[in-house]
Amino acid sequence: IVGGEFTVVENQPWFAAIYMKNKGGGPLSFKCGGSLISACWVASATHCFINIPNKEDYVVYLGQSKRNSYNPGEMKFEVEQLILHEDYREDTLAYHNDIALLKIRTSTGQCAQPSRSIQTICLPPRFVDAPVGSDCEITGFGQESHTDYLYPKNLKMSVVKLISHQECKQPHYYGSEINYKMLCAADPEWKTDSCMGDSGGPLICNINDRPTLSGIVSWGRGCAEKNKPGVYTRVSFFLSWIHSHIGEENGLAF
């Protein structure tokens, strides 16, 4: 996250930290963010996993304010299922259908338990998004600037505004790289944005007065670059896909 502020996971209790195991047994490598959408399921981005699509290579933590550290109240999970979108595609800049589902379970076969630092995030109503100009929250352990090469130790969050497709499709923004299954969001002063390492994490907008997972951090040109908004997978357009994989499992809050 470029700009914004450091926070604690109690402020974003649905945030999931997804790590890659190290073959040599060394420390885990932070990979991407995710969002807890029901007790057993985390939503993230397919581009995070497409090159190494083996569920055994990943570990998911909930309740973490500090990366690669023990956080009181955290929960650690193996990935029981790793579901990548079958129509995922990479363009020059854009990622299409950039959504993934991870079924999580502890070493004793449990799913997530609610606590001060662990909570699910609501899914949007079908094809319903917050209005253009709405303030939405982003969260992650991603880089604090485009030129950084280290991730911050502490969780960050910031606020960006939803941008219309019309504005985002302008030639000096992203032109035809943008389609209706994506959402664009940015800071009017181009001072804060999601960045590398925030991929898969949440864009939380209020819909009907409820914090809702409206977007999944997907792609963008640089970070906090003028006329280059962050681009997010538009979750309200993927509810059938989510449903088809999670089923009518209770606890999915639509």
Added chain:
Amino acid sequence: KKPSSVDQRGFQCGQKALRPRF
């Protein structure tokens, strides 16, 4: 009857603890 957004595992989507621990 629990409000609709509370599921049987006690999750209340989108709800945050009243205030952060510190």
